[in-house]
Amino acid sequence: MADFVLVAGARLGAWAWDEVVPYLRAAGHGAHALTLSGLADKRGAPAGQQTHVQDVVDEVERQGLRDVVLVGHSYSGIPVGQAAERIGERLTRVVFVDSAVPADGESFVSAWPDGGATVKASIAENGGSWPLVTAAHFDGHGLTDEQIARIVGGSTPHPGATLTEPAVLARSLAELPATYILCLLAEAEPGEDVTKLLTSEHWRLVEMNTGHWPMFSQPRELADILLDAAGE
Template sequence: MTTYVLVHGAWGGGWKFARVAEALRKRGHSVFTPTLTGAGERAHLLSGDINLTTHVADVLNVIRYEGLSDLVLLGHSYGGMVITAIADKIPEKIAALVYLDAFVPQDGQSLFDLNIPANTQMFLERAGNNGGLLIPPPPAKAYFGVNDNDAARVDALAAPQPIGTMIEKVTLTGAYRAVKKNIYVHGAVLPRESPFKRFHDAAKQAGWETHALPCGHDIMLDLPDELTEILDRAGR
């Protein structure tokens, strides 16, 4: 049995992993899908004070209080910032890192540093039109290529993203490099320029296990069976 911790991205929630989590549990695995502060069922805690440090603490506390170790840690999209910071703090507890169409930061970088400049500018403008501290969610289908069956639900459940999560720069010592198994899964079909293709290509060049799947950004919704297989193998 393998333990998985699946970390969602911006405007998301643990609910996005429901299908994959159920499938992994049916295979005998233990799965945790924490919802970050201010998102999903924790949207009542939404605040302009939330930043990357807040979300790193969210997941670290799940790992600590649940007594987890030897785990597969996955981050989707913005969640790549979170899992990298976590791996830098507790590399001894992590057997594998899975970046699911996610940002892969280096020390001193923020999500805004890593994103396509046009995206960063759009997010700043949208936040500016919303009080300056919160970024409203982009439309699921038009922006992320979410499938027709799930797009309306994603739009209905998406909460604004605190801008501090994208502005704060991650501080890394390099300890995360002790995690030897690294996997990158890329959603290769997007209705716009993808900021994630370069991370996939760099991961492939670095010798990571990589996958480019024929779907949009929310791979866990578009191709849950394929993602389950990749994660099942990652735990072996």
């Protein structure tokens, strides 16, 4: 049986996986939803990008997990992708859920059209944190009003340094066994960096007909994909 370590994207915590975890455990697997430093119940803890990488590695080591499937959503693909190579033989697969992927020496905002200038300015204006977004940000992603209210209500400002500090990779992500989940209501096709990685024999693409937050909009369907990934 696999041990899933689930990490949600910016502004979210372990609670974001509440509807996915039961399906994984019902199938006999371990499921460990992780809150990164500075978010949710860990709000206020200082955090840079490497702090978040270490959060993931520490969870694996502290729990003594083996046959690990690391799951990173949105922003969290950046720390999860780095942690995946650092846990060595413990890794079974890494799953990127409509996420960014790390590139050595590049930050989360490096690939943004303005090089992240807008995000950096927002962080500077908000005391070092990426501020919350309004409910309108979630429109068009297959979410009900109740689901949007839950996301907005549970979100916390995101530690800004985690978005602007560079990733550190010892080798290409293409060498890792990986599944990329593309949420079609968010983007019709993967970005250039992911498209290149998908040419690797170790990577595969799965599409979901939902928006950027499938753990809320389609938790059972997402769980089924994760279970399939664990069996590969």
